[in-house]
Amino acid sequence: MRSQRDFQATNSRNFAVKRNRSSQTRRGSPHDDRKRDRKIADDQGISKAQAKTIVDRVFKLISDAATSGAETSIAGFGKFKVKETPAREGRNPATGATIKIAASRKLTFTPAKAVKDALNG
Numbered sequence: 001m002r003s004q005r006d007f008q009a010t011n012s013r014n015f016a017v018k019r020n021r022s023s024q025t026r027r028g029s030p031h032d033d034r035k036r037d038r039k040i041a042d043d044q045g046i047s048k049a050q051a052k053t054i055v056d057r058v059f060k061l062i063s064d065a066a067t068s069g070a071e072t073s074i075a076g077f078g079k080f081k082v083k084e085t086p087a088r089e090g091r092n093p094a095t096g097a098t099i100k101i102a103a104s105r106k107l108t109f110t111p112a113k114a115v116k117d118a119l120n121g
Contacts, residue, residue, distance in 0.1 A: 066107045078111040 033052075040051040062080050065072045071081040087103040111119075 069105075074112075076112055076114050078109055078115055080107060080109050082106070083108050 034048075037048050037051045037055065040046075040055065041048045044051065062072045066080060066082050069082050071079055073079045083106050085104045085106060088101050090099055090101045091097070092099050
């Protein structure tokens with residue numbers, strides 16, 4: 001039979017694993033957006049609402065440019081551009097049957113040299 005100490009150790013390990021998983025950031029979570037907006041507001045001396053409006057506007061401009069097929073460059077950060085992917089044939093991995101994959105457009109990002117250098121030390 002397991003002792004109380006073994007039970008607590010097991011539970012604390014399970015809790016630690018669960019806590020670590022839940023503490024990982026998720027893309028686009030409201031918490032991350034609020035932290036970003038607060039940091040910009042504090043750095044620039046503006047309100048959080050103004051910071052949020054500015055960030056949302058920048059993303060909307062990038063999205064609108066991509067929708068029209070235009071490239072957006074942000075000096076010192078990188079380029080967003082649309083790439084056309086032609087229609088092609090692929091395989092269904094479950095059945096091995098040949099399927100047609102439709103043509104699509106994808107938004108790509110190419111980081112500027114300064115960003116690449118910062119990432120690679």
